[in-house]
Amino acid sequence: MWRAVASNGLTMLIVLLFLMAGVILWGQREYTAEGPLDQAICVQVPSGSTMSRISRNLAEQGAITSDTIFRLGADYSDKTQDLKAGSFLVPEGASMADIVDIITRGGASTCGTEVVYRIGVTRAQVQVRELDPATNRYVEKAEFVPGEDEAPEAFAQVREKADTRYRIALAEGVTSWQVVEELKQVDVLEGEVSEIPPEGMLAPDSYEVRVGDNRADVIAEMQARQEAILTAAWQSRADGLPLASPQEALILASIIEKETGTPEERGVVASVFTNRLEAGMPLQTDPTVIYGITQGRGVLGRGLRRSELRAETPWNTYVIRGLPPTPIANPGRASIEAAVNPDNTDFIYFVAKTLDPADGHNFAVTLDEHNENVAAYRRLEAERAND
Incomplete structure (x- = not known):
């Protein structure tokens, strides 16, 4: 009798092990399979968020089929603690594994609302724009010339949001004096620029900045990029x-x-x-x-x-x-x-x-x-x- 009970127990254990293995394999396939999104979305990860909270938000948006599998997959891949704050573009059909990689990879945000401080040759301009995930194109919400126009309500609204991104766009042909003068008007930056950088040594490019960044550090980044461009060009x-x-x-x-x-x-x-x-x-x-x-x-x-x-x-x-x-x-x-x-x-x-x-x-x-x-x-x- 005890032998029969032991035999039946062993059989049940083997069946359970097979069932668990099947569930694990199924979960792995679900984690890496094409996701349900039929168009791209912008996923916002506020500072201090947890993987549990983000998984629930993703499930509510229809981006994943199971928040439980999403969390387990993030844990299994050892990425739960790597969650990065920001706004990230998730493409259509992205798997749960893809999404975990996107929100833990780090780097600059790839979507959402941003304020662009454009420094041009003849004038400066502030633009508020938002990425449309469906078209992957920015839609302009407002623009104004600082010092000439009154800042629109749309600008005030996005300035109050913690996830708004900021960018400085430097046009080709501006002078170093113009750059320094316009950086003084960029209200998210702090600090002074002690002297005008050498003419020609600021790279016209797009620079993502954060609230509280130092103006001198932004100038240094512009100089470093131009130095790298010039060095590479001279070598070739x-x-x-x-x-x-x-x-x-x-x-x-x-x-x-x-x-x-x-x-x-x-x-x-x-x-x-x-x-x-x-x-x-x-x-x-x-x-x-x-x-x-x-x-x-x-x-x-x-x-x-x-x-x-x-x-x-x-x-x-x-x-x-x-x-x-x-x-x-x-x-x-x-x-x-x-x-x-x-x-x-x-x-x-x-x-x-x-x-x-x-x-x-x-x-x-x-x-x-x-x-x-x-x-x-x-x-x-x-x-x-x-x-």
Whole structure:
């Protein structure tokens, strides 16, 4: 009798073990299987959240089929304690394993509402925008010019939310003085900038910042990025350039940046200045004259006078030969790369095609060709004046 009981007990144990193994295998398949989301969502993880709370929220949003399996999977993969605060984009069909990885990986938030402080060449602007998970595109909620416009209610609302993200977007061609002045107006930052950084050494890019970040630290990050870009570009430069150092490459890149905003033209414009340097010709570029007048402290806001084109300043490339002593703005990566790898052309001259800078330039090898292009441009100016 006892032998029969023991035999039956052993059989039951084996059955239970098989059932448990089956449940575990089923749970593993559920954890890694394609999830129920039919479109992407933005998952917010507040500071101090727990995996249990997030799993319940995900289940309520229909992102996972079981909050229990989600928690067990996170525990089994040893990621429960790695939960990161932020707003994270979860794509459609994401498995529970994918979602755990997304919310524990760390790094910058990938969705939600953000305030963007845009530092442009002619003005600064604050934009409130929100990522639409369904289209993976940002939708603008409000914008205003600080110091000119009253901040809209939408801005005040998002500033009160703990999960709002902040970003500083630096445009190509801004000067270091402009950057420092506009950073003073970014109300989420703290601290002072003791001196204006060297011209050209701030990388035009997008920088995510947090409330309470130090302005000097943001400047340091901008400098570090530009240094890395310049170093990499200089190491891959073309042979035989009339440039003696990375600094000279940065100076030329800043001139290219201010002369054209058309991406496909940068290499051609770079070739014109390279050809002029090799021939010992003055660069004769207006942006350098303007920098000699403003020193990068604001926008000139008018055309150049003949007397200014003849005035002797260290940056007036109508008067000096070769490069000016410093960059005249902060060039972007594309202009730096164009400066060290210019197109191979014989062009010596260029002038705008139309009165719209976006239309690019006409290039010429000879002075006669250039004069014809200039005459065509002058006719357009006269037509506008008559209109």
